[in-house]
Amino acid sequence: MSASSQAASTASAARTNGSGAAAILSAGIGAFCIGLFAIAADKSPHIKALTNIYKPTGPLSGVTTVAIVLWLVSWLVLALLWRNRDVRLAPITTLAFVLLGLSFLLTFPPIADIF
């Protein structure tokens, strides 16, 4: 193994998982927010009016904009907190998967109608 490839291998082995974990958990949060706000806008006339930020598209415009902003903010915050750190991935990825699964369920109209 050459000196340069040995150095690259050492660097990759030492790379922390914090920033990856931040991206994964925040994606779960963003996805969950889509489902949560979709239900909120559907059930509450007040939230429906608040999320109607672009009239031709209706409440969908606000629901998705707010969810995307929260996703990006959570990504930034978690990335700053966890950069250059190794975190316990199992609970983080499990939580991300649960949030992702819930987002599919919450956006499904028959389930959203339960609330």
Next chain:
Amino acid sequence: MEITLRGLWTLIHGMGFGALYLLACSGAAVELFRLTSSATPTATPAQERFLRLYLLTMVVLAWFAVLTGAYIVYPWYRAVPPPGTADLAMFPQRLLLSSPATSGWHSLGMEWKEHVAWLAPISITMVAAVFLQYGHDLRQHRALRTAALTFTLASFLAAGIAGFFGAMINKHAPVDGGHVIQLSQGETR
């Protein structure tokens, strides 16, 4: 042969961005699995560069698909007809809701599609960001790799649901109208 402006935008949204994204999903999942597997030899810089570019292209396709859908096509779909309008052809949502045989395409199909579609760009953006940062070193981070692959499949599922309902809704109540674009002059027989 002609197409209306609304029809063209629906085509760009569904076939241009959406269908191309769906086609790309299987390639992304396979390449991500292969290049980050500990069972395969280390990826060459060219292979890694290719997958980075591939994933970035998917990110662009996914965002363009949802943004053109939500801000160009959807307003035409949900347009409210003036009171007393009998012909609902230009108002797809109202056309679907006007019959019990088609109302489910809106109340289940569009209601799910308009929200679930956004899970695709969120998921694939994360996957691209993780691969851009870690590359084939993901093989040393098994949990990150599993999460990236899971979100890639979730993104495919979300895009598939949106694509299926989009196609079916457009079949029953096409988004049409606006300026007519002449594509070619046919012969009369």
